[in-house]
Amino acid sequence: MLNKFGFFAHAYTRKGLFQLFMVCAFPIHIWAIFAAFRDFSWVAERTNVWDAIGLLSYAVAFALVETIGIFFIVALLGLLVPSRWDSDTRLALIGNLFLTVAIWSILGQVYSLLGYPLPKWGIDFLVNADHPLRILWGTVFLPLVISAIVPTVLVIRSGRVKGMVIETFDRISLLSSVYVFFDLVGIVIIAIRNVRT
Amino acid sequence: MSRSLSKRDFLKLLALLPPSMYLSSFFEGPDKLLQRPDAKNVIVIVFDTLSAKNISLHGYPRETMPNLARIADKGTVYHNHYAGGNWTTPGTASLLTGTYPWTHRAFTDEVRTVIKERERNNIFNLFEGYYRIGYSHNSNLYKFFDQFSLDLDHIEERRELFVKNNLSLDGLFPRDDDIAPISWDRMVNEGEKKYTYSLFFAPFYELYNQYIVDSLQDKFPRGVPHSGEDDYFLLEDGINWLLSKVSTIQQPFLGYFHYLPPHRPYNTRKEFVDVFSRDGIEHYIEKPRLLPFGGDIDKPQDFKYQASERQLYDEFILYADSELGRLYESLEKSGVLKDTWFVFTSDHGEMFERGVFGHRTPVLYQPVIQIPLVILEPGQNERRDVYTSTSAVDVLPTLMKITGQEIPDWTEGEVLPPFSDAAPRADRSIYALEATESKTMEPLNPASVMLVKGKYKLTYYFGYPQLKKMGPIFELYDLESDPDELYNIFDPNSEVSRDLQNELLEKLREVDKPYLKS
Numbered sequence: 001m002l003n004k005f006g007f008f009a010h011a012y013t014r015k016g017l018f019q020l021f022m023v024c025a026f027p028i029h030i031w032a033i034f035a036a037f038r039d040f041s042w043v044a045e046r047t048n049v050w051d052a053i054g055l056l057s058y059a060v061a062f063a064l065v066e067t068i069g070i071f072f073i074v075a076l077l078g079l080l081v082p083s084r085w086d087s088d089t090r091l092a093l094i095g096n097l098f099l100t101v102a103i104w105s106i107l108g109q110v111y112s113l114l115g116y117p118l119p120k121w122g123i124d125f126l127v128n129a130d131h132p133l134r135i136l137w138g139t140v141f142l143p144l145v146i147s148a149i150v151p152t153v154l155v156i157r158s159g160r161v162k163g164m165v166i167e168t169f170d171r172i173s174l175l176s177s178v179y180v181f182f183d184l185v186g187i188v189i190i191a192i193r194n195v196r197t
Numbered sequence: 198m199s200r201s202l203s204k205r206d207f208l209k210l211l212a213l214l215p216p217s218m219y220l221s222s223f224f225e226g227p228d229k230l231l232q233r234p235d236a237k238n239v240i241v242i243v244f245d246t247l248s249a250k251n252i253s254l255h256g257y258p259r260e261t262m263p264n265l266a267r268i269a270d271k272g273t274v275y276h277n278h279y280a281g282g283n284w285t286t287p288g289t290a291s292l293l294t295g296t297y298p299w300t301h302r303a304f305t306d307e308v309r310t311v312i313k314e315r316e317r318n319n320i321f322n323l324f325e326g327y328y329r330i331g332y333s334h335n336s337n338l339y340k341f342f343d344q345f346s347l348d349l350d351h352i353e354e355r356r357e358l359f360v361k362n363n364l365s366l367d368g369l370f371p372r373d374d375d376i377a378p379i380s381w382d383r384m385v386n387e388g389e390k391k392y393t394y395s396l397f398f399a400p401f402y403e404l405y406n407q408y409i410v411d412s413l414q415d416k417f418p419r420g421v422p423h424s425g426e427d428d429y430f431l432l433e434d435g436i437n438w439l440l441s442k443v444s445t446i447q448q449p450f451l452g453y454f455h456y457l458p459p460h461r462p463y464n465t466r467k468e469f470v471d472v473f474s475r476d477g478i479e480h481y482i483e484k485p486r487l488l489p490f491g492g493d494i495d496k497p498q499d500f501k502y503q504a505s506e507r508q509l510y511d512e513f514i515l516y517a518d519s520e521l522g523r524l525y526e527s528l529e530k531s532g533v534l535k536d537t538w539f540v541f542t543s544d545h546g547e548m549f550e551r552g553v554f555g556h557r558t559p560v561l562y563q564p565v566i567q568i569p570l571v572i573l574e575p576g577q578n579e580r581r582d583v584y585t586s587t588s589a590v591d592v593l594p595t596l597m598k599i600t601g602q603e604i605p606d607w608t609e610g611e612v613l614p615p616f617s618d619a620a621p622r623a624d625r626s627i628y629a630l631e632a633t634e635s636k637t638m639e640p641l642n643p644a645s646v647m648l649v650k651g652k653y654k655l656t657y658y659f660g661y662p663q664l665k666k667m668g669p670i671f672e673l674y675d676l677e678s679d680p681d682e683l684y685n686i687f688d689p690n691s692e693v694s695r696d697l698q699n700e701l702l703e704k705l706r707e708v709d710k711p712y713l714k715s
Contacts, residue, residue, distance in 0.1 A: 035394045058380030105396040112391040194372045
């Protein structure tokens, strides 16, 4: 299958692609399951437990679809990595960058969820600033860029860090396989819900 | 497999019995529906913020609701109908519970639900044998839907009918038309919860939504109708959904459908833009600003602004009316109306006079509190007009009566004429209340209380900081000779003023009594 996409075969190993898929699945599923469980109780109360299970099933199934979409985008972005670097470096780099973005995305959602307002001194500072929007975006982007660059440099420079990253991906793959199993269960539940008379 | 069950296995299975019995209760469907072949359906349509004072059917000089006038030819029209309160929460709670705001206590911004001991006293609970369905464009309604959820068989999520939901999954999972769209919605829409199931799709989905909304600008040059930042909706979609729903749901049903137009912002459809701009009806009538209160928009008396706001509102009503007409025609054509009571009303009005614009105001003048009510009986072919004063709290007992059900003793309403067995009473007292700044579980203060009795309307304003210097105010109007409330005839020495004042104050003492500190 991989041979049909020569450029992919050149850039990734079969195992590497599998690991990349699982790395993509990991944060997407963790968040989707966490968020769906927050709605579980009110759906169960308003309708019944079967509907709440249905909600979870759709959530994990949609997470699988999201994972597939994101996986292709990430894998394609991985092709931008210079070809002189081996497939392990490519995997470590692109997987790492993806995880960094995912963590920031989760933090952003958690921040919205907690509903903490900006501290008064922060608001006062922005109000008095000449370019509040630039400051706001800068404040967000600066740590994001640093958090992306530091591990990238470490992966490129240190074989030990690269090895640790690949090893971590191995473990994440194992955990993610549980989520993929949940996806399959979810799809079966969705099928049952939609064929019932 | 063929091994016989040991005693130990049997006991293990027995241990599973209680939890499985408990769990089975969650898997039950809706209660059994009424098995009465003559039971009629009930559809209640509420257009938010629709003042009777701006409706042509009730004498407004602009032809704002030609379709309602046509529909009314086959129904009963209530010309002096009053909301329970002057904004959605108290107004709708009175409609749904058949009680005044001082009883259901849903009148503050902080607590937008009825008090706990009264939460089962609602219309959905009374229509137990019916399939009960609710939808609203207005988010306030979902406080009640949540509170009454045990008495509702289906609550359509507000977001389901937003413009952005063009990518909803209803078609993909037709047998799972509740949970699949909810899950999808939570996947991609932040909504009030401010987070999504999806980490990466949501921003792309938002961009797509914006594209869809932008593409509707041609049809709605004043902006696509919405109530918040991103909750764009089309009344057309809401009406289409209703039509598809009533033809498929179990019967008999009670449907409560609450649409936001003509609530602000008044974003009418292209063909209604500027239709009233040169009709010569501008500020309508000059009215004095007697009270020191503002509204949603508080402006000094400016007739140009008043005329322009009123025109925008009237043109939005015209759009809502065109959809009401389409709904009625489709229901009639499909035969649904043959077996259905059709109720059309509003939750409160809107005002454009005396420097007060909107409805969130302490004043209780007619534009803000007088609303339409039209009831269509199945098979009715001629119009009936009722001029006796009636209230939103009367709708619940009336619906109970006309569907042959027992009227609860806790309602403060009466069966409306001509459905009542008793003759209409001209001297009946009708109330309305504004108490947004009061505390839910304390005596009303500050508040505005209206009493309409016969041709007189007395309004009592008390406790407001604006009244600190002048003290409480009574306003009395003779609505027969002065329907525009221009001349306050309150005189403590006149018998009429005294009698009405005593009655209103006595009523206030009565309703405050349970909330007085011992």
